[in-house]
Amino acid sequence: MPKESPILVGLEIGTSKICAAIGEENERGEFTLLGIGQAKSHGVRKGEIVDPAKAQEDVRAALGNAEEQAQVMVRNLFLGVTGRHIEGFNNMGMHPVASDDRLVTAQDVADAANNAKAITLPAEHTILHTIRQRICLDGIEIADKPVGMLGRKVEAHVHVIHGNSLRIQNSMRLVQALSIEVNQPVFNGLANAQAVLSPEDKENGALVIDIGGGATEFVFQQGQAIRQSGVFAIGGDHVSNDIALGLKINIGLAERLKIQHGAAVVGADSRGRSVRLGDDDLGLSQREVSLEHLHRIMSARLQELLELIAERCSEACLLDEARAGVFLSGGCSHIPGIDTLAQRIFRLPVTRATCRNITGNSATLGHPEFATAIGIARYGGMRLRNRPRPRFSLRNVLPFLR
């Protein structure tokens, strides 16, 4: 038994649901899921909080569920953030080797990495994550750190994920109001990739797309490096909204129609078929809608979304490097045919993601909707593991926004 296995809590405040995952990690880095709690989300639109009071209630409910299941008390957690304000981009920082003998020191490498972070951000924006992609010494890529080698300049290539600090703090305050400490905000997409990718997938390069209710995050991971990431504030809500507007039905009905009869591609078999809308209590409502129209509306929206992502990833010819293919997670990955659609757009093998390398309630692990919350907790574990402190206590690690 590990002497002290820290309890890791990941909280995702999503547009359709709020999900909390509680787990623990042993010394070998194996993650066990202890409990998961969820609540329907009411105060969130497009991944961002619009009604703090409602959202807070929902967070309380979700955390309560998870605590009950895991039989622990949550004191602090890692908080997932998303929203269209979050952006990822690649940057390079350079540092000339100062010493006369041109011997690279650890300080040179750290300086190069720091230079890479020194970027002009939009007003009120703050850096969420800086992920080191590779280090080059005089233009030659070095496998590990070039400390002890000779060279003239060190280049650090990093991926920077930044977001609007006010909006991030809004969600943090929400949690803090429940007397729970936030260790660190984590970008949902990054966390999701940690949950659904196996080490081999990461090594081969994979694009993880999490299509949630109000926002879609994508992360391209290769090895330990993030090559591209971003958010589009489009999700299942938009699909439902499109259906509601297109078929002139109310949004609840559209949601049901999407789940029961939806598809991401317009197949030949949907042609000419129609769906009778659910009867009301009196058995009256007899309207029928064309299945083909339903699928066409959904297909248009999802295709556009995936094409936007493909466009972002093809900027650096990344898709050619995704040898593990595309992983779809989030609620929308349940839509039939979305893998076919993604395959057509990315021309890569497409997998519906499940949580990997995690033990625990296996019924839960098969659900891609929980991947983000679990991933946040896992990411938290990684952060703690990579930065051991003399006195290991959650309270004094990782001050917000280093």
Next chain:
Amino acid sequence: MNDASIRFLAVGHAGAQILNGLRTRSGSTLECAHADTSPESLRTSPIDRRITLGLSVSHGLGAGGDPDIGRLSAEADLSAIREFTQGARLVFVVAGLGGGTGSGAAPVIARAARESGALVLVIATTPFDFERRRVAYAQESLERLKVAADAVLAISNQRVRRMHDDRTHPHELYQFANELLGQTLQGLWRLLDSPGLIPLEFAHIERLLRGRHSESAFAAVQATGENRAHAAAEQLLTHPFLDTGAALASAHQVLVSVAGGDDLQIGEVERLVETLQARCPTAEFIVGASIDRTLTGNLHVTAITTRPSAPAVTAWVGSGFARNDPEPTPAMESSDVPSAAGDRFNGEDFSRESEGRAVADSRFIPPPPELNIEQRQRILSRQRNKPSRRRPDSQMLMNFDIAQRGRFDNTERNRHKGVDLDVPTYLRLGIVLN
């Protein structure tokens, strides 16, 4: 109708085969061309005028089953297509969808032909169901064609397959499909070509088809013998192109062209039209008849049906043409429409459509106000009488922000490269839901 103003353009190998069937059948000199990406196919083409597509793209290797190459090829040699369609009033684009050239190039060609001012009818075949990949390509291509052309007639090889048993030779099957298409093409062609006893002019067809996209259906049949009028009507009512008669039952306008030899009797025409009218009581009928001495003993009937198009189509495409769409008739929903056939047209529910039409008038696509001359004059005169009352400073600004965002109405705009992603994609792409 001058011959030169109708042109036939075969796209790809399959298109050439179908068109050749028509050419040999009609005997007359049609203005034909065969556009293809594969020089091999062009070399053996039965059609004299050949247009090579995309030599610069595929370097003479053909499209290789890739619609993207087909599309690029057509775009590369668009000028040759334009040259051919220049001055035409009616262009038939004939293609077999599913391959590279047919699926990729046909929509581009249809669009180019339409841009040159012609009415564009597309005649196409779609592959068998077991040709998975090709079916997907064909589907995609059909969607594009529906947007690009005035009318698309597609016959699925699978549907033809269902009419035959397992032992049929594949060649026979293709022949049959080509035959059906050829027959229909010929019917349309004759309709425009032969001098009419009861003449039908190009304008009729144009009025019927222009801007209708997928909502038209055609069929041509022939019958001989004593009871040929009745037989022809029967054939039409069970014709696969007319969804085994369902298209007739839900049609809004029906154009019937009867062609016969010297022995054509007015009674026959009457009986035929009455039989058809009995099936679609509310439709407006346009009847034409023509005499062709070579047809003596035969009766050829061509039918074109249309149904009211979606308001969006009327508003955008129809504005440039004289049209008098009758109001949607409530009688469509009445019980004297044969219910089994009556509720399907092109596979869609019609009774819902007419109801949906009333609902569909959203503020996103404002329907133009229907004014008669009297009303218009009244409005104009009212404006003329009170010029002093106009106050430019109080003039309302036109609200451009009419796009619907539904539940996202009150949220931050989701701008990406100048478009608001919260607005439904299908609206932004102009996908027509009818």
